[in-house]
Amino acid sequence: MSTIQGAATPAQRVPLSGSLRRGTLPMRRRLVDIASRVLMVVALLIAVVPLFLVIYYVARHGAKLLSAQFLTADIVSPRRSGGGMGPAVVGTLLITGIASLLAIPLGVLGAIYLNEYGRKNALARLIRVMSDVMTGVPSIVMALFIYIAIVLVTKEKTGFAAALALAALMLPVVLRSSEEMLKLVPDELRQASAALGARRWKTTVSVVLPAAISGITSGIMLAIARAAGETTPIVVCAGVATTISWDINAQQTALPAQIFVNAQQPFLPAQDRAWGAALTLMIIVLVFTILARLISSRFAIKNR
Amino acid sequence: MTIKARTLTQKDSGRVTDRAFWFLCVGAGTIVLVVLAAILVSTIRQSWPAISDTGSNGFFSSKLWDPNTGKFGTLAFMFGTVVVSLLAVVLAVPVSIGIALFLTELAHRRVKGFVVTLIDLLASVPSVVFGLWGIFVFAPAMSPVYKWLHNTFGDIPVVGKLFGDVSPLNFMTAGIILAIMIVPIITSITREVFDTVPEADKQAAWALGATRWEMIRGAVLPHSFGGIVGAVMLGLGRAMGETVAVALVIGASIQVTPNLLAPGYSIPAAIVNLFGESTGTFTAALVGMGVVLFIVTVIVNFLAQIVVRRAEIRMKGATA
């Protein structure tokens, strides 16, 4: 019982109900706890099993078709067997490559603005918010936009238009992930560089950027992997190609578009080629994703 | 790291370079704003003929879609988009929360890294590959399951309408595949949110003798509610915009029906499937649907960002 002056009461001693072992818990609480653990693991399995199933089936159905000939031969009519995905492989490399060349410098420079110059000012905050919004823009909308802005104006579908659409999809991803990496660079480096008399831009280019480069590279590779798998810009803007062409201003096709078209055919040879193309695409995507992880984990700036 | 002092010395021309560099960076940053605005303006302008032709009411509320006679009622597509996205969210959220809890509360340090890699791999699988697997492997495999659902539940008065006549490519298949695709994004945001729960609260729960589940229920989940809502909204936004996987497995049928086992259509699937053969007003109608999708996903994403950010600020303080 406390006194009115608020003298502290000695803590009421609650008699311990026996030992502290888990076995003394009532059965219901224990069962609920175990059930919850099981459910968490089940949730994990529900998400992970499809991943393995997809990889397994793609490997199984696609492997029988995968060969140097498949990767370089021209595309044939869906009813015939043979042929290959040569134009699609070239198209994927070309379109994703040009898109990366457009998006990466813009994204990295924009991230430099956000983190080194803009920081918390109004423009920087607006760009951050809008860039997050832009990551959520469906790829079909981006493809339609480029179709209206470029394809309808020039009256022809080209690989370049598709590359523009892909670049627009990659830009916000590269921007935000590069900004996160730049944030991790310790301020001491910038201050030391300034103390030695370097200009802002020199500091950024010679000190900050090299320090963050592994994280930025990893982010870029993830963006490239995502871009390589995008279908809608190719279907809407790039047209159709059945022979290999290295001309970005001609109609092109790419692996995702070929998978999409062939998956809807009733002819077995076309369906087989879809699996083969899917395996090729998966290999490209997986290689980039795993490389990105390796780079970021081996060379990352450790958090202070 | 050696930095030669001389290379960093200030020169007067450095001022110009500094300014130029600043301009370059600002320009690069503002391109994002320019592109977003351009998307909005050009798509609305392009789609205007279709919306005004059909009368803006007919465009949004009519089920009749017949390009050959100039009728563009998009209700069936909007219905399909909503159904499939809600289905995906309902299926994905419990799974994602379970995985996030597993990663933050249950997992060993080594298991954690492995599982995170798996979830990232799941996120990196292209949508078209999911669609391919869906149409050739998953849908046929699920057919017997759907038939069982139809036979068991089809006759119950109200709920039975959800399980009508079975078609192998239907809303349910699309919903399930979408759910698998949005699990990674919901999981990653939810994990971040769970990570911000103060350790003290958790310790307090342990100290009071709670089991792990009771600790989660009492300390982790209440704190994280706002963040989870934000994560769910982000997942919803992603699901609504998903095009190719849905286009391949939803069955391409223009109808409004409560039957989840029936084929349907969604806005992005319709755009990508019908675009090739469209001309004139037809194309404008498709672009108009794209505008609707754009505005809705932007709003959902925007709100989601606000919710997540507010939750983060509450946890981490204003420096978040």
Next chain:
Amino acid sequence: MNRNVLSRRGFANLSAGVAIAAVAAIALAGCAKDEPKNTTSNAPGISSLSGELKGSGASFPDAYYQEIIAELKTKAPNLKITYNPVGSGTGKKEFAGGLNDFAGTDSTVKDADNVPAGSYLYVPTVAAPITVSYNLKGVSNLQLSASTLAKIFQRTVKTWNDPAIAADNPGVTLPATAITVAHRSDASGTTSNFTKFLVAAAGPDWTLASGDTVNWPTDTVGGAKNTGVATLVKQTDGTIGYVDLADAKAAGLVFASIKNKAGKFIAPTLDGAQAALAGAEVKDDLTYNPLNAAGDTAYPITAPTYFLVKPHYDSPEKAKLVKEFVKYVLTDGASLAAEVNFATLPDSIKTKALAQLDKVS
């Protein structure tokens, strides 16, 4: 200083790599602009031609046209031909809009297609049976009459063991499976011909008229192009749909024998098609109608297909390319037709077609 922070050397390496990749990509993209020269040599025949031809339209004859194009790749390497099977309706629209050099269509030009009179000529190319393909476990020899077909596609007959179907198939046990009707979702000449047959043969039983598009009942499924319908039929047990013979065979589908005007049930074969073509009357503009033809062995749903060509092309080179290509399709290429399940024209129609082609300038 932390060893984990990369030195300037790492950055230099990376930027060098990126620069090399960039230069390589630009070089590869910029070079190899293979613009085919629009010149034609004086030597006759298609093998010496060079240029580009764009065609689009019906998916019905696509199997045949793609076969020709593949053949010409080796025979005329400088000639780049593309044929995009977007459906007869879209093909006609693109022809009117100047988006293609020639259009493929199974159906004649109507007012709704907006192709001005006098801006096109019909050139018949091949013909083929439209199969009524179905997917029904345990049944492989289905026979159907026109009125049963009409009832099925109008959804008045809804299950496979309906008495109407049983009447056409004496002695066959039909399962109680529900019928799923598959049709074209795009504007199609195949639909036009199929429904034209139903109008002619099923009389009052068919109420949906005919045309590139039809108001199908709502509980049916639509697929894009012939291949789309073939996919639908293949997917679900109990589905029935109309698909051209080439695609149906390539997709491994089973087709029904249809009752012809003489009362016999005929399977869709090239012989049946040839029999239907034999008696067909050709109009002045070279359109003809082999549907519901007389004759004991005629397959009643034989459909014609045409090229639409311009009577006058802006450039004489383009006109020459079109003429040589269509001539090839009608003459040398015709030997490929049977391989891919298409029936060539009887000589009478063929001479008229070639004469029509001469009018192109």
